[in-house]
Amino acid sequence: MQLIRYNTPADLSAWTPFFRLSPLRDLLDTALERNGSCLGSDGPPLDVRVSDESVTVTLELAGMKKEDFDLLLEDETLTVSGRRETEPEDRRSQSLRCERFAGAFSRTVALPCAVKGDRVQAIYEEGVLTVTLPKAEEARPRKIAVKLN
Amino acid sequence: MSPIMETTKNKTAPSRVDFVSPAVNLRHDSDGYTLEVEMPGVAKNGVEITFDDGRLTLIGHRSNTAGRAGKLLHGEIQPYEHRRVFDLDPAIDPERIAETMDQGLLTLRLPKIQAAKPRKIAVA
Numbered sequence: 277m278q279l280i281r282y283n284t285p286a287d288l289s290a291w292t293p294f295f296r297l298s299p300l301r302d303l304l305d306t307a308l309e310r311n312g313s314c315l316g317s318d319g320p321p322l323d324v325r326v327s328d329e330s331v332t333v334t335l336e337l338a339g340m341k342k343e344d345f346d347l348l349l350e351d352e353t354l355t356v357s358g359r360r361e362t363e364p365e366d367r368r369s370q371s372l373r374c375e376r377f378a379g380a381f382s383r384t385v386a387l388p389c390a391v392k393g394d395r396v397q398a399i400y401e402e403g404v405l406t407v408t409l410p411k412a413e414e415a416r417p418r419k420i421a422v423k424l425n
Numbered sequence: 426m427s428p429i430m431e432t433t434k435n436k437t438a439p440s441r442v443d444f445v446s447p448a449v450n451l452r453h454d455s456d457g458y459t460l461e462v463e464m465p466g467v468a469k470n471g472v473e474i475t476f477d478d479g480r481l482t483l484i485g486h487r488s489n490t491a492g493r494a495g496k497l498l499h500g501e502i503q504p505y506e507h508r509r510v511f512d513l514d515p516a517i518d519p520e521r522i523a524e525t526m527d528q529g530l531l532t533l534r535l536p537k538i539q540a541a542k543p544r545k546i547a548v549a
Contacts, residue, residue, distance in 0.1 A: 321502045327495030334493070336465040336502050339530030362450060363461070369454035376450045376463060388498060402488060403465030403529015 319381040322356075324388075328417050331387050331409045338403035339376075345405060349393050354407065357382035389415035444508035447485070455543050457517065457536035464507045465529035472526055474533075476519045481511045483531065516541035 320337040335356055348355040362378040390412035397408045450461040464472070464485035471486040485507035513519070516537045523534045 322499075323497060323502045324499040325493060325495035326498050330495070332493065332495055334502060336529075338463040338465040339461070339528055341528075363452070363459075366452070366454075369452045369459070371450070372453050372458075373449055373451035375448040376461060377448070385499070400528070402468050403463070 319383045322383055322385065324385055326388055328411075330411055331389065331391060333385055333407040333409070335383065335405040335407075336403065337381075337405065340400065340403070340405075342400040345398070345400065347396075347398055347407065349391070349396060349409075352387045352390060353384060354387060354409070355382060355384045356405065356407070391415070443505040444484075445503050445505045446509055447483075447507040449509065457534065458514070460511070460533040460535060462507075462509065462531040462533070463529065464526075464531050466502075467507060467526075467529060467531075469526045472524070472531055474522070474524060476513070476522070479513050479515065481513050481522075481535075482508070483511075483533075484508045485531070 320335050322333060322335040325332040325334070333354055333356070337358075337360065339362075340358065340360055344360065345356060345358045348357070357380070359380045360378055362374075362376050387409065391409040392412055395410045399406045399408075447463045449463070452459045462483055462485075466487045467485035468488045471488060473482075473484040473486065475482045475484075487504065487506060513535070514537075517535045518538045521536045523536075525532045
């Protein structure tokens with residue numbers, strides 16, 4: 277005997293595999309795995325690194341244009357803000373899934389030391405914004421020669 | 426270390442890879458689907474797209490971040506590979522899947538097979 281899977285007429289007319297199977301896997305993905313995009317009310321994820329020479333702030337946000345970022349340095353505090361737009365709604369297409377964040381965001385970090393405000397460099401590539409802030413002279417480690425009598 | 430010890434060590438070394446599940450936007454129109462996948466930190470050549478048995482697997486390998494200097498003071502970025510799997514509509518033509526990668530945003534165009542597109546039938 278041959279088994280034929282029963283399909284309701286609605287199922288036959290529209291195959292919606294993204295809806296039918298993916299939600300289960302996605303549920304497992306989000307429940308058991310880490311979610312890649314931390315972007316929510318907290319804004320895009322960032323790292324702060326410190327070396328002898330500089331402070332580096334790295335922020336991950338895919339699909340931006342470099343001119344969409346606003347950087348503000350104020351009293352040893354760096355604020356990165358901006359707005360990300362996703363594709364506008366189109367009458368001819370239907371959105372099946374919308375997980376990417378769209379709208380304004382802002383992150384502020386207190387820098388661990390004084391920096392040279394006029395020598396700050398920001399690069400946006402591969403969806404990662406890297407802001408390099410050279411340390412001010414007084415914040416750099418110095419060698420002090422101690423004379424022993 | 427003796428050579429025997431070394432061999433044992435290599436055999437038992439776990440080759441575990443951690444993944445994160447990237448956020449996606451999916452749109453459907455009469456000609457096919459457009460899928461946007463967020464993969465920050467991944468270069469064009471770091472994207473791996475495999476299509477097997479109706480299943481589309483997208484993997485984004487991060488560029489080498491070892492060059493990032495300094496001590497980590499505060500860390501929120503998850504340094505794992507991006508991976509997500511989709512079941513494809515059988516109407517999609519896997520031969521014509523086109524992808525673009527721009528600033529960590531992978532955009533895939535998944536066109537439908539000609540026969541699967543909706544068409545108007547004139548009544549004679």
